[in-house]
Amino acid sequence: MAGSILVRASSDGTATTVQALIHHPMDSGFVKDASGKLIPAHYIQVVEFAHAGTVVLTAFWGGAVSKDPFTKFSFKGGKSGDALSISWVDNLGNKDSTTATIS
Amino acid sequence: MQNTKATVRIKSGPALTRRITLSGAAATTLAALFAPGFKAALADTAAPMADTSAYPAKAFAQKTKDDTIAALFNMTATASTDISFDAPDIAENGAVVPVSITTTLPDVTAIAVLALGNPFTLAQAYQFPAGTNPAVSSRIKLAKTTDVIALVQAGGKLYSVSKNVKVTLGGCGG
Numbered sequence: 001m002a003g004s005i006l007v008r009a010s011s012d013g014t015a016t017t018v019q020a021l022i023h024h025p026m027d028s029g030f031v032k033d034a035s036g037k038l039i040p041a042h043y044i045q046v047v048e049f050a051h052a053g054t055v056v057l058t059a060f061w062g063g064a065v066s067k068d069p070f071t072k073f074s075f076k077g078g079k080s081g082d083a084l085s086i087s088w089v090d091n092l093g094n095k096d097s098t099t100a101t102i103s
Numbered sequence: 104m105q106n107t108k109a110t111v112r113i114k115s116g117p118a119l120t121r122r123i124t125l126s127g128a129a130a131t132t133l134a135a136l137f138a139p140g141f142k143a144a145l146a147d148t149a150a151p152m153a154d155t156s157a158y159p160a161k162a163f164a165q166k167t168k169d170d171t172i173a174a175l176f177n178m179t180a181t182a183s184t185d186i187s188f189d190a191p192d193i194a195e196n197g198a199v200v201p202v203s204i205t206t207t208l209p210d211v212t213a214i215a216v217l218a219l220g221n222p223f224t225l226a227q228a229y230q231f232p233a234g235t236n237p238a239v240s241s242r243i244k245l246a247k248t249t250d251v252i253a254l255v256q257a258g259g260k261l262y263s264v265s266k267n268v269k270v271t272l273g274g275c276g277g
Binding site for chain 2: 015026028030045046047048050053054055056057058059060061062063064065066067069070071072073074075076077087088089095097
């Protein structure tokens with residue numbers, strides 16, 4: 001699952017704005033495929049954003065979050081060149097993480 | 104790092120609290136006493152990783168507004184005008200409905216989004232540590248035209264704002 005996370009983080013000196021896009025089907029378990037069979041639920045449950053070893057946002061998601069989920073938020077602090085780490089785990093136990101550099 | 108996570112989760116209300124992280128922190132302290140090298144190894148590891156120990160699975164399985172709020176926050180919500188909840192009046196595609204929540208309320212610890220017309224009411228919940236601005240934008244699925252509710256937990260109280268979103272093409276196979 002490597003490389004599922006696209007992230008852009010930029011600091012204006014006082015706050016860091018983070019935009020993240022994760023490639024994931026986010027199947028809710030309620031949608032049928034072309035042959036009429038239910039597609040089993042498969043969605044990200046927890047996403048953690050961390051800066052300098054501290055969590056800056058924890059997201060809990062259900063199957064009602066859109067495919068390839070997008071998240072935007074900002075936190076105080078963080079400067080250009082700092083590392084921002086993002087990690088997720090889904091209901092099947094798959095996980096991925098990445099570290100981005102704040103610009 | 105476990106200590107940091109524990110503090111954050113405790114602030115978010117009873118239903119989101121997990122004591123597991125506390126016992127984890129105690130174990131770390133013991134290990135550090137007996138094996139000095141272990142502590143150094145912990146400090147070298149990367150930032151906190153997502154795990155499902157704090158996932159509010161019960162709240163995500165509820166089918167009504169009241170049950171969801173009770174399971175997630177264990178308190179009742181009061182309507183607030185200090186929350187700005189941005190969602191479209193008409194969503195042409197229920198599979199991708201952008202929602203954006205910002206608030207001027209102080210000491211925000213959590214924001215959640217409920218879609219009353221979905222099979223499971225709770226769509227998403229976020230925990231906000233101190234220092235993170237109380238605003239989040241994302242995209243959710245709506246099965247049909249419904250009221251969407253944004254909940255903000257701030258200073259130990261729960262506030263809500265509701266908006267009706269018309270869906271012309273359902274996003275949950277409907």
